[in-house]
Amino acid sequence: MRFVRGFAQFWYDFIVGDDWKIAAAIATTLVLGAIVAASVATGASWLAPVLGAALMAAFTVSLVVDLRR
Amino acid sequence: MGSSTTWGLLTATFTASFVEFVEALTIVLAMGTTRGWRSALAGTGAAVVALVGFTAFAGYALVNWLPRTALQLGIGTLLLIFGLQWLRKAIFRSSGLKAMHDEEEEFREQAEAARRAGREERFGLDWFGFVVSFKGVFLEGVEVVFIVITFGLNAHNVGLASAGAAVAGAIVVTAGAIVHRPLSRVPENTLKYGVGLMLATFGTFWAVEGTGVFQSGGDSLSWPGDNWSLLALLAAWFILSRVLVKLAPAIAAGRGGAPRRPTATVIEEAS
Secondary structure, eight states: OHHHHHHHHHHHHHHTTTOHHHHHHHHHHHHHHHHHHHHSOTTOTTHHHHHHHHHHHHHHHHHHHHHHO | OOHHHHHHHHHHHHHHHHHHHHHHHHHHHHHHHHHOHHHHHHHHHHHHHHHHHHHHHHHHHHHHHSOHHHHHHHHHHHHHHHHHHHHHHHHHHHTTSSOOOOHHHHHHHHHHHHHHSOOOEETTEEHHHHHHHHHHHHHHHHHHHHHHHHHHHHTTOHHHHHHHHHHHHHHHHHHHHHHOSOOTTSOHHHHHHHHHHHHHHHHHHHHHHHGGGGSTTOOOOOOTTGGGHHHHHHHHHHHHHHHHHHHHHHHHTTOSSSOOOOSSOOOOOOO
16 A cells, blocks of 8 residues: 555656646646647647647746745 | 757757756765665666666557557647746746755755664665665656657657767766766756756647647647747747746735845745
8 A cells, every 4th residue: 555655656746746736737728728629620720829828828827826825 | 850850859858868867866976975885876776677667668558559649648748747847946946936956955955864864774785775766766767768758759769869868867977976976067957947948848849739639530730830830839938938037026925016036945845
């Protein structure tokens, strides 16, 4: 049990790191992006830049939340 | 693969790996000088063996179990999260909200903890020195492995990505063996800022391409200008980070007026 807990903790620390808000912001944005991607026509040229901008906005929000704590 | 992509791949894997190797070296040096070299080197060796096994498994699994678009989404997301963690710390450090990372200080803390720890022998080794060296090298090494595999697979050149990491490792190990102390003169904070920007750029590029797996047909999304958009993404992340460096002190102070530059570190966490 101690090994399993240590193993899980290692991967949490490795993937999520010091600030879980960044991982949460990126995951949420990509889930929303996946929903949009699934609902628009293939080859929409605006989609990639919009998703890129959304990821930058998500990072900014997570940082501001972190700073205002 | 064009020469710009080749150099980009080499630079990215070399720089990211270099920083990770410097951190691992500090831990091993601290254990070696305080708990004995036999245990520290045994821990390092065991970590290298574990890393080889992990690399073989992760490389096989990523190549054989995932379609290309899903691979882009998965590894792009991981790179993006790693990169933004690095960028967050770089922004805090550049804005004065977090102390600059200092390998000498890190070495002193590790060595002090090692001196305070009790002595327990297992398999003829000092267990504290072995475990701390193993964990330090394995953790930093897994990050190197992820960066090499992800960059290498996406650029269809794992060999070149591995070469970048291997050269970085050789330089750090050689320098460490010669000077026998932490490589504190390496401009680590600047390198980390640069690596954060690179990982965020490539992570954004691939994660967004990978969301195409949810479209009919499952093909990657296309960026305008294809690989040239990497430069635009890099510029955008850089500009955003500089803006955040300027605004962070004021946001931390809870007001939008004149920024207040704290003299003390207000963000306390691991390096």
